[in-house]
Amino acid sequence: MSPNTAYVDASQLGKSRQAVSQILETAASGGCGTTGGEGKASCGTSGGPDDMPEEIWNKVKNHPCYSEEAHHHYARMHVAVAPACNIQCNYCNRKYDCSNESRPGVVSQKLTPEQAVKKVVAVASEIPQMTVLGIAGPGDALANPKKTFDTFRMLQEQAPDIKLCLSTNGLALPELADEICKYNIDHVTITINMVDPAVGEKIYPWIFWNHKRVTGIEAATILHEQQMKGLEMLTERGVLTKINSVLIPGINDEHLIEVNREVKKRGAFLHNIMPLISEPEHGTVFGLTGQRGPSAQELKAVQDACMGGANLMRHCRQCRADAVGLLGEDRSEEFTLDKIDEMEVVYDLDKRKTYQDKVEAERQAQHAAKVAALAAASVDDGVDPDMKVLIAVATEGHGKVNQHFGHATEFQIFEVSKAQALFVGHRRVDLYCQGGYGEEETLPSVVSAINDCHAVLVSKIGACPRDELKAAGIEPVDEYAHEFIEKAALSWFGGYRERIAKGLVTHQVRGDAQIRQGAYSGTAEQAA
Numbered sequence: 098m099s100p101n102t103a104y105v106d107a108s109q110l111g112k113s114r115q116a117v118s119q120i121l122e123t124a125a126s127g128g129c130g131t132t133g134g135e136g137k138a139s140c141g142t143s144g145g146p147d148d149m150p151e152e153i154w155n156k157v158k159n160h161p162c163y164s165e166e167a168h169h170h171y172a173r174m175h176v177a178v179a180p181a182c183n184i185q186c187n188y189c190n191r192k193y194d195c196s197n198e199s200r201p202g203v204v205s206q207k208l209t210p211e212q213a214v215k216k217v218v219a220v221a222s223e224i225p226q227m228t229v230l231g232i233a234g235p236g237d238a239l240a241n242p243k244k245t246f247d248t249f250r251m252l253q254e255q256a257p258d259i260k261l262c263l264s265t266n267g268l269a270l271p272e273l274a275d276e277i278c279k280y281n282i283d284h285v286t287i288t289i290n291m292v293d294p295a296v297g298e299k300i301y302p303w304i305f306w307n308h309k310r311v312t313g314i315e316a317a318t319i320l321h322e323q324q325m326k327g328l329e330m331l332t333e334r335g336v337l338t339k340i341n342s343v344l345i346p347g348i349n350d351e352h353l354i355e356v357n358r359e360v361k362k363r364g365a366f367l368h369n370i371m372p373l374i375s376e377p378e379h380g381t382v383f384g385l386t387g388q389r390g391p392s393a394q395e396l397k398a399v400q401d402a403c404m405g406g407a408n409l410m411r412h413c414r415q416c417r418a419d420a421v422g423l424l425g426e427d428r429s430e431e432f433t434l435d436k437i438d439e440m441e442v443v444y445d446l447d448k449r450k451t452y453q454d455k456v457e458a459e460r461q462a463q464h465a466a467k468v469a470a471l472a473a474a475s476v477d478d479g480v481d482p483d484m485k486v487l488i489a490v491a492t493e494g495h496g497k498v499n500q501h502f503g504h505a506t507e508f509q510i511f512e513v514s515k516a517q518a519l520f521v522g523h524r525r526v527d528l529y530c531q532g533g534y535g536e537e538e539t540l541p542s543v544v545s546a547i548n549d550c551h552a553v554l555v556s557k558i559g560a561c562p563r564d565e566l567k568a569a570g571i572e573p574v575d576e577y578a579h580e581f582i583e584k585a586a587l588s589w590f591g592g593y594r595e596r597i598a599k600g601l602v603t604h605q606v607r608g609d610a611q612i613r614q615g616a617y618s619g620t621a622e623q624a625a
């Protein structure tokens with residue numbers, strides 16, 4: 098077995114390689130990556146105050162989903178006040194959380210608006226960097242308008258510094274666009290998987306419209322028209338919109354390039370292309386009919402093909418409808434209703450502001466370190482100037498390499514070149530360290546999740562995983578412990594290039610990696 102393909106299911110990767118080349122061909126022959134569209138070129142979500150008007154910067158700078166940089170430092174929470182839905186998606190099983198905006202397989206504690214507000218205030222007093230409240234299911238926020246808007250209205254009165262955010266499939270959006278503005282909801286996510294009803298028909302078996310169930314192409318056409326109209330109305334009203342699209346190989350993979358172009362035309366601020374989750378045990382139509390999700394490189398190929406179109410979000414964690422904490426961590430179990438009842442809740446606006454000022458200083462230090470590292474990387478070293486590699490990073494937040502290999506339940510993936518250290522995604526993994534000893538059986542799945550990376554940056558790593566990673570062709574690196582991620586990644590890359598220049602290593606292109614579904618998460622395990 099070649100180190101570059103170790104642990105990856107070959108039949109799966111055969112399909113994915115073909116798909117990746119096809120996607121790249123589509124993009125090269127006129128996809129949004131090459132033709133652009135209206136407005137400025139994509140800068141991803143790593144944009145800073147110099148890339149956008151001040152008013153927009155103020156809306157996104159501490160929203161962990163709308164700013165990639167912010168997601169290392171600021172947290173969000175969801176409250177599950179919206180159980181009903183007005184459509185059916187083939188990737189959703191109503192017994193589970195919304196697969197668009199939540200990790201499936203985890204049942205939420207549904208809340209009344211009053212309970213929800215109490216919970217938000219409790220979380221905000223414990224987690225001062227929690228800046229955003231989202232309503233993202235477990236059904237559709239706008240199919241439950243009274244509960245959704247009551248929650249936002251009451252929260253605004255009690256905690257005016259928290260940003261309000263909602264997620265919807267868009268069917269009821271045009272009728273509620275003005276209501277959204279009334280409550281100062283600055284951020285709305287619309288899940289748009291198609292702009293062609295013929296594609297939509299394969300994703301949505303029915304919608305509930307004008308008090309009756311509508312199916313087939315008619316259902317997909319109505320949904321499409323409502324989504325486009327809703328997006329345009331929000332743009333006209335100055336609400337920032339993010340489009341979530343679920344990438345379903347063979348159904349809408351290449352089509353998402355057109356979706357990107359169309360939503361950009363209508364003013365979408367961000368486009369978040371997420372992998373389909375279709376484990377058979379979730380009982381979804383796609384799960385039961387064997388529809389596979391994309392590989393890591395297929396997902397990246399579609400995202401790359403959309404560069405130049407609507408700005409891309411690549412740091413989504415497909416979180417559950419009652420998630421609490423930084424993206425990628427989940428503290429919802431600390432804030433169940435019975436625990437909140439026992440907490441002493443003090444909502445101190447000044448304390449929150451002081452803490453957030455500290456976070457902002459840390460974030461600026463991270464940004465400055467990145468700028469300095471990029472300047473150092475620009476020196477000509479005689480190695481291919483266009484070379485790019487992927488690097489996996491173990492982090493607990495604060496933008497630093499600060500997690501032990503064995504404690505990671507996900508790795509952040511950065512694409513590093515002389516010109517940038519760009520966050521391009523994350524990979525969930527099974528926890529390797531099981532209370533003091535390494536779980537050898539999980540190592541192959543970890544390697545498989547980061548198999549397309551050249552190195553993994555960690556704060557510490559044991560001898561056994563170190564050897565296994567090396568055998569798979571992935572370099573374990575612990576010399577940048579507690580340094581800022583981009584600086585560490587660029588420094589490692591500089592050293593790697595130096596070794597190539599000296600003939601100590603030969604650069605090899607890596608293989609594909611698997612997107613791990615249903616990997617360990619404390620909450621999911623407890624709920625099971």
Ligand code: CLF
Pocket residue numbers: 162173174175197198199229230231232233262263264284286339369412413414415416424
């Ligand atoms: Fe929640 Fe969504 Fe608002 Fe974020 S999530 S409603 S925009 S506050 Fe974020 Fe979670 Fe991805 Fe959603 S990581 S699933 S994109």
Ligand code: SF4
Pocket residue numbers: 182183184185186188189190195196197234235236237266
């Ligand atoms: Fe499920 Fe969300 Fe689709 Fe409704 S919109 S069917 S809750 S995934």
